[in-house]
Amino acid sequence: MSLILTEKRGHVAILTLNRPDTMNPLGAPGDGDQVAEACAAINADREIRCVVLTGAGKAFSAGGDVKAMKERSGAFGGGGVELRDGYRNNIHRVVRSIYGLEVPSIAAVNGAAIGLGCDVACMTDIRIASDKARFGVTFLKLGLIPGDGGAWLLPRTIGMSRACELLFTGDVIDAPTAADWGLVSKVVPHEILMDEALALANRIAQQPPHALRLAKTLLKQGQTTTYDTLMEMSAAAQAIAHLTEDHxxxxxxxLEKRPAVFKGA
Structure with a gap:
């Protein structure tokens, strides 16, 4: 079954992880190619200004396929070199592609987001949780470590102390705890999760699209670069923005006291 479904609603794209019968596991052969293709199409489509990522069925994503791990098949088969290449060329393509979206992204976490599934949610810019959502970084319970970049991103999302607690215990936390820890922006009733996510996405999509992409780039670069480097990047990006019709x-x-209508020009 295809991992991902893409739907476009005006200036918003909806990406749905679509293996509901098995809680949307990630990492099967070809998953990286599918996600990379979907995200590249979004980046190339200047009409899209925001993305909502969610899961089909009762889960966001339960992470890696434990049955495939048991059988040492699919992405988890082969020797050490093959396993490494499977992570680099497949699983890492999933998370790199989501993290590399040029437009703002929102995870509408509709249920369990465990292991790789939790890390994928963290690759988005904003997370909204259903009151049925649960979050866990449970790699150690499987005798594994975060092999998908979560050890880099999770401390930047919730701070080192919380990240260590979540990883070292393998605990699964509920949605209110996730909100308290800053893992999600807010928790909403399950029935209105997508309505809330799309309402936020549409508010974001009202912004000037070129400046929106530039602003996201600066925020991301600001996490790892120096202050002086970011200032130079900001000056260059601002010069570009000043020359747009949307500015x-x-x-x-x-000046005319009316709502702006930004056209991406």
């Missing part, structure tokens, strides 16, 4: 539309809308 003039924003100025005119303020």
């Amino acid at each position: 003039m539309e924003g100025v005119d809308s303020i």
